[in-house]
Amino acid sequence: MLTLCAASTAVWADASHLEVLDDHGQALVSLPMPEGERWCMEWNHSVTGIRVQDCYRHHQGNMVLERSHQPDFAAGLGHVPGRGRQVSDGQGGYWIEDIDEPVPGNRYRLRVGSARVDHRLLHEGRRISLSELAAGERVTIHLRTPDSTP
Template identity: 55%
Template sequence: MMRPIWEGGGKVLPLLILLLLPVLAGAETLVATREDGTEIARFDVPQGTEWCVLWNHSVKGFPVSDCYENQAGQMVLMHAHLPDFAAGLDHIPGRGRQVTDGQGGYFILDINEPVPGNAYVLRPGEGAVDHRLQVGEAVVSLSAVAPRERVRIALLGSIEQ
């Protein structure tokens, strides 16, 4: 006669809970991959974790950032910092709110824009542009390992990993 898993002498159920814990906890991972699927970077980003894509403006050379957050398993663009109104940098009215950074540049706050499909493709610039992925204190240069290549940045749920 077969016994239900919860009657396994106290062994099966705890093991099952340990195996399912990442799923139950909503564990998500931020992954950057080349077009051929080669992994460049992998970070644990539980709900509420913020990460940024950083780069240096190709003409002016100053750092620019777009910052995202894991909101219940959804990649959401939260805010950006643009130190100048240089070529290609501007605030789109109705998409967040623009405030000064006190140093001649500006922040775009409260963007709160979900990224369709929890992923997008970036083509990291070469050399001084140096596209980087930052999670907490950890920084990975996408430009150093995949300059001018298609790099997919994706937030993966525990089932997709």
Template identity: 60%
Template sequence: MAGRLFGAALLLATPAVAGTLTATLPDGTQIARLDIPEGEGWSVLWNHSVKGFEVEDRYANRGGHMVLTDSHLPDFAAGLDHIPGRGRQVSDGMGGYWILDIDEPVPGNAYVLRPGGPEVDHRLRAGDAEISLSARAPRQRVTIALHPGEDG
């Protein structure tokens, strides 16, 4: 019994895998930086270029790995669709839909995005923080990456 309690105490004392989400230009200039603790998430949001409504992709730090968890699409507009077998589509109750349980690891913990102009307004949001990538680097190549902490 004492061994089990000691093991449980070790699990509680083990620090969570900290992570840092960055958005970086090709020359290495960092235009965004957000701390993302283990199990926490963030969103990439933008306004649809034709309809203007907000689209959201949600990600999580799972053991130091960037994982696409789900997406919210307010309409079946151009370029927006659910791919059968990739998550499950459910109504959002307002004419749009969520794609839940995507749970897709992002290869290399990073991907490249070319933020649109002000009308599209690509943004990163984590907790109360929101950073407009479009305001900082419109139409430029930006690498969004999750960097695990020392313990990841």
């Protein structure tokens, strides 16, 4: 298991963690994730290879999808009217801002892509490649809070 800790009093005051769990419930990654903390899931689009990001925050005990970056209108990508607002990233792509959708149960399932897709977790300047840990496997991304169930 990869465990990364930050030396911060906020980390110790809030026992919340972002976990990546394998199909057997074993933690592959566990990151302290106190209230207000943000992280992104980044990957290369399986058809075009462009880099896509979904960014989340820990808000009042909930995993909330905050924004999404899409450098192109590739297959399966695009802004859905009424779900956030689309703004230019200044480089030909766009951000969908203000999505602010709680993720049901503070977790979602992901089939981790190959090295070409390279699903990676971004947090505090670090990139953790889930594809190196579990390519082709199903994992659960879970914000575990003191009040959540396993």
